[in-house]
Every structure is written in C-alpha cells, then in structure tokens.
Amino acid sequence: QQQVKQSPQSLIVQKGGISIINCAYENTAFDYFPWYQQFPGKGPALLIAIRPDVSEKKEGRFTISFNKSAKQFSLHIMDSQPGDSATYFCAASNTNAGKSTFGDGTTLTVKP
Amino acid sequence: DAGITQSPRHKVTETGTPVTLRCHQTENHRYMYWYRQDPGHGLRLIHYSYGVKDTDKGEVSDGYSVSRSKTEDFLLTLESATSSQTSVYFCAISLPGTGSHEQYFGPGTRLTVT
Numbered sequence: 001q002q003q004v005k006q007s008p009q010s011l012i013v014q015k016g017g018i019s020i021i022n023c024a025y026e027n028t029a030f031d032y033f034p035w036y037q038q039f040p041g042k043g044p045a046l047l048i049a050i051r052p053d054v055s056e057k058k059e060g061r062f063t064i065s066f067n068k069s070a071k072q073f074s075l076h077i078m079d080s081q082p083g084d085s086a087t088y089f090c091a092a093s094n095t096n097a098g099k100s101t102f103g104d105g106t107t108l109t110v111k112p
Numbered sequence: 113d114a115g116i117t118q119s120p121r122h123k124v125t126e127t128g129t130p131v132t133l134r135c136h137q138t139e140n141h142r143y144m145y146w147y148r149q150d151p152g153h154g155l156r157l158i159h160y161s162y163g164v165k166d167t168d169k170g171e172v173s174d175g176y177s178v179s180r181s182k183t184e185d186f187l188l189t190l191e192s193a194t195s196s197q198t199s200v201y202f203c204a205i206s207l208p209g210t211g212s213h214e215q216y217f218g219p220g221t222r223l224t225v226t
Contacts, residue, residue, distance in 0.1 A: 034214050043202050043217030044155065089154055093213045098143050098162055098206065099170070100215060104154040
C-alpha cells in the first residue's frame with residue numbers, strides 16, 4: 001500500500017508559468033510534510049516544509065498548500081524558471097517514529 | 113551539506129558477492145537512514161538508525177543488513193548482491209531538536225550488480 005501518492009509523474013511548463021505538483025497521504029499519524037528538490041547526479045535537498053496546523057506556507061516563489069481534511073498537499077512554483085527543472089519529491093513524516101515516506105517523484109521541465 | 117559523505121560513489125559488482133556501502137557524518141547526528149532510489153519508485157527506506165547499535169527495518173529491508181558501531185558511521189551491507197539491487201543508494205541524516213525530522217542527503221552511491 002503506497003502511503004504517499006504523488007502526481008503528475010512528469011510536468012512540462014513554459015518559463016514564467018506556474019508549476020503545480022500534488023500529493024495525497026493515507027496515514028493520519030504523519031505530522032510533517034516536506035518537499036525535496038533533486039538535480040541529476042545529486043542527492044535530494046530540502047526545499048520547503050509545512051506542518052498540518054497551517055494551510056499554506058510560502059518561501060519566495062515556492063508555496064505549499066495543505067488540506068488536512070482531504071489529506072492532500074501541493075507544491076506551487078510561481079514564475080517557473082529553467083533552473084527549476086529538476087525532480088521534486090513530496091514526503092510525509094511521522095516525527096515520533098523518526099521516519100519519512102516519499103512520493104514517487106515528479107520530473108519538472110521548464111522550457112525557455 | 114550537513115557533512116555527509118558516502119563511499120564508494122560508484123561500484124560494479126557481480127551477482128552473489130557481498131558489498132558494503134559506507135555513510136560517514138561529521139556532526140554527531142543521532143538519526144541516520146539508508147534509501148534506495150529507482151526510476152518510478154522514488155526513495156524507499158531500507159534501514160535506519162536512531163543511535164549507536166540501535167537500528168530498525170524500513171519498507172525494503174530484505175537482502176540488506178546495517179551496522180552502526182560509531183555515531184559517525186552507518187554501514188549498509190548486501191550479503192549476496194542480486195541484479196534487483198542495482199540502484200542508487202542514498203544516506204541521510206535528520207537534524208536533532210527540530211522535531212521535524214527533515215532529512216539531509218549524501219551524494220549517493222551508484223551500484224551496478226552484473
């Protein structure tokens with residue numbers, strides 16, 4: 001049973017457009033929801049994260065929207081740039097257990 | 113980069129041989145993790161450690177063992193490598209005291225089993 005479902009698998013956006021990646025989770029024990037960005041040949045790097053007691057968090061061009069009742073959260077990248085082209089992973093963490101479960105990833109391509 | 117190194121960075125080995133991957137951290141983080149990354153499967157947890165000699169299984173632990181005899185080193189062993197274990201392996205740590213367990217990853221080890 002996949003505990004974190006991520007969509008779409010791949011996404012192509014024009015420069016300046018908005019990129020949206022969605023995730024859904026099952027386990028209500030998850031209490032922390034980070035997003036990671038990964039460039040080819042590198043390890044994933046923490047991008048932005050949210051706790052379930054807030055509905056939105058914004059850092060620069062990156063925004064997480066969180067819907068606790070629907071058990072869904074999404075990453076919005078405003079004014080997408082070619083340098084944003086990467087693979088993005090959502091994750092859901094059970095901080096008591098010290099473990100995270102990752103989505104399958106979304107490959108984002110931003111065309112100039 | 114949270115002071116994480118992995119060795120080797122690349123390895124090619126034959127089916128049936130034992131393989132050990134090493135993760136080394138320099139900042140005394142308590143939690144350490146081993147993941148494998150495969151196309152279409154994201155990152156899957158193999159084993160993790162919450163202290164010296166304290167380890168537990170993740171979702172894909174079959175065929176793998178780990179050891180942590182020192183805070184700074186977390187070893188992943190494939191007792192008898194199989195072609196299905198061809199993957200990119202990432203070590204990660206999580207920062208203490210944040211209550212969030214956001215994770216910081218090493219550069220990865222690309223393992224090919226022929």
